[in-house]
Amino acid sequence: MNNIFAYDFMIRAFIAAALIGIIAPCIGTTIVLKRLSAIGDATSHSALAGIAAGLMTGVHPVLGAVIFSMAAVLGIEAVRKSFKNYSEIATVIIMSTGIGLTAVLSGFVGNTADLNSFMFGSIVAISDFEMILTVGLSVAVIAVTMLLYRELFYIAFDEDAAELAGVPVKTVNIIIMLLTAITVSAASRIVGALMVSSLLVIPVACAMIIGKSYKSTMIISIVFAELFTVGGLFASFYLDVKPGGSIVLIGVAVLVMLLIFFRRR
Amino acid sequence: MAAKYEEVLKIEKLYFDYSDTSVLKDVNLTLYQGDFLGIIGSNGAGKSTLIKLILGKLPYYKGSISLFGTDIKKSFPRDKIGYVAQKANSFNTSFPATVKEVVMANLYSKKGLFKRYNKQDEERFYEVIRRVGMEGCENRLIGRLSGGQQQRVFIARALISEPKLLLMDEPTVGVDMQSVTEIMNLISELNRQGITIVMTNHDTPALVEVSSKLLIFCSHGNGEFVDRANLTMEQINQIYAGKRRHNHE
Ligand SMILES: Nc1ncnc2c1ncn2[C@@H]1O[C@H](COP(=O)(O)OP(=O)(O)OP(=O)(O)O)[C@@H](O)[C@H]1O
Numbered sequence: 001m002n003n004i005f006a007y008d009f010m011i012r013a014f015i016a017a018a019l020i021g022i023i024a025p026c027i028g029t030t031i032v033l034k035r036l037s038a039i040g041d042a043t044s045h046s047a048l049a050g051i052a053a054g055l056m057t058g059v060h061p062v063l064g065a066v067i068f069s070m071a072a073v074l075g076i077e078a079v080r081k082s083f084k085n086y087s088e089i090a091t092v093i094i095m096s097t098g099i100g101l102t103a104v105l106s107g108f109v110g111n112t113a114d115l116n117s118f119m120f121g122s123i124v125a126i127s128d129f130e131m132i133l134t135v136g137l138s139v140a141v142i143a144v145t146m147l148l149y150r151e152l153f154y155i156a157f158d159e160d161a162a163e164l165a166g167v168p169v170k171t172v173n174i175i176i177m178l179l180t181a182i183t184v185s186a187a188s189r190i191v192g193a194l195m196v197s198s199l200l201v202i203p204v205a206c207a208m209i210i211g212k213s214y215k216s217t218m219i220i221s222i223v224f225a226e227l228f229t230v231g232g233l234f235a236s237f238y239l240d241v242k243p244g245g246s247i248v249l250i251g252v253a254v255l256v257m258l259l260i261f262f263r264r265r
Numbered sequence: 266m267a268a269k270y271e272e273v274l275k276i277e278k279l280y281f282d283y284s285d286t287s288v289l290k291d292v293n294l295t296l297y298q299g300d301f302l303g304i305i306g307s308n309g310a311g312k313s314t315l316i317k318l319i320l321g322k323l324p325y326y327k328g329s330i331s332l333f334g335t336d337i338k339k340s341f342p343r344d345k346i347g348y349v350a351q352k353a354n355s356f357n358t359s360f361p362a363t364v365k366e367v368v369m370a371n372l373y374s375k376k377g378l379f380k381r382y383n384k385q386d387e388e389r390f391y392e393v394i395r396r397v398g399m400e401g402c403e404n405r406l407i408g409r410l411s412g413g414q415q416q417r418v419f420i421a422r423a424l425i426s427e428p429k430l431l432l433m434d435e436p437t438v439g440v441d442m443q444s445v446t447e448i449m450n451l452i453s454e455l456n457r458q459g460i461t462i463v464m465t466n467h468d469t470p471a472l473v474e475v476s477s478k479l480l481i482f483c484s485h486g487n488g489e490f491v492d493r494a495n496l497t498m499e500q501i502n503q504i505y506a507g508k509r510r511h512n513h514e
């Protein structure tokens with residue numbers, strides 16, 4: 001058997017995956033508990049359009065993803081205001097826009113293999129620039145979730161009460177959305193834009209089955225996400241499958257097992 | 266001598282409409298520290314609307330609302346106000362949060378952005394949990410408690426920030442009869458300890474019993490602000506039915 005760590009590109013992939021395994025559930029906990037899971041999908045499809053735009057224009061695809069997905073979340077917030085309590089309307093509209101844009105822009109991308117690797121993830125040669133970008137974006141997400149831990153909890157649990165207690169709800173909501181955009185973009189390189197949203201949701205779903213508090217749910221979801229991303233990379237390397245696929249499938253398998261063992265509620 | 270009791274809430278000539286319906290017309294009332302205001306009225310009378318106005322959630326009204334002597338348009342005294350909403354719409358039962366996490370969250374109005382909890386906050390938490398009779402449930406998931414227990418937790422959440430005025434909109438809806446009595450006793454106990462209370466409830470006799478002041482929305486017309494002590498239950502029913510006007514013509 002090959003030694004997986006003998007390859008420089010695998011070490012990079014593991015570092016990036018480990019970081020994504022922390023930030024995805026940090027954001028995932030908040031959006032799942034706020035019942036905004038679908039936002040991950042809408043954002044990632046917009047990120048894909050950004051990736052296509054990046055590949056087309058020569059701007060780095062991950063930067064393209066950051067820009068497009070940020071525009072998407074701000075769009076969702078704007079549309080959401082017009083349909084209070086029907087946030088799915090906003091997410092579906094933005095998701096359709098993202099898919100539509102990807103379809104149109106992909107026609108102009110010379111090498112569709114590149115786009116394909118961003119859709120399903122890839123462990124091949126993460127560049128220095130991508131490494132720095134991933135580390136930077138991850139540090140930003142981790143720092144903000146730690147600083148705003150209490151605010152995020154209160155808003156997720158009871159937005160009205162949080163507002164009354166003086167939590168700057170609108171600002172924090174925008175920050176959550178922007179962090180979601182960043183996380184989705186950072187993860188698209190390895191996990192693939194089409195599978196990012198499941199990495200936001202599945203670890204949290206697993207953690208909610210066994211968590212005994214908000215804090216433990218968050219910590220457990222990080223443990224699961226690490227298990228899925230790192231496990232997925234091993235599978236990807238040794239079985240020669242796309243990392244996004246193996247990460248998500250491991251996650252789903254674990255979730256199904258947990259549901260069987262802890263059938264309650 | 267009058268200065269002994271601090272003015273807590275003063276509402277003057279308050280009018281409020283939702284875009285198409287006029288809801289409140291000329292509401293006037295003043296509460297001092299230690300008062301217990303019961304708001305009585307049928308469905309759609311405007312009770313919840315009035316509470317939302319006091320909480321500053323509905324900014325477009327005519328007239329004035331002052332809390333602790335300051336107009337709420339100038340500044341809102343978050344750290345002095347507690348609010349307990351109707352249970353059903355306040356949270357999702359499978360939310361993974363413990364009683365402690367839920368209650369401690371409301372220290373925010375005292376601590377503000379980025380501050381961490383300290384030893385005193387913990388002590389304060391155990392004190393309010395004892396006060397609402399929920400000791401031993403600190404680390405239980407909120408969604409696994411009974412309706413009455415959940416409502417006690419929400420009262421504890423309001424109490425942890427040491428409010429001087431506690432606003433409660435039908436706090437006993439969806440709670441079994443035994444727990445209703447216990448919660449009503451708890452609320453009057455808090456009132457005896459000096460917290461001013463504003464409360465709505467569809468169980469009029471129970472509410473009248475604990476109130477010192479009443480705001481009665483009769484079936485047609487304005488809210489009547491009256492002193493409970495001066496009235497018999499029969500007179501209250503007459504005002505409610507719109508057969509009798511009390512303080513102004
Ligand atoms: N968001 C809203 N937009 C428009 N009209 C509203 C809104 N909320 C309430 N109303 C109307 O305002 C009136 C007062 O409503 P409110 O909820 O204050 O009544 P209430 O006294 O609390 O009734 P209940 O006993 O049913 O709780 C009702 O006629 C209602 O239809």
Ligand SMILES: [Mg+2]
Nearest residue numbers: 312313314434
């Ligand atoms: Mg009401």
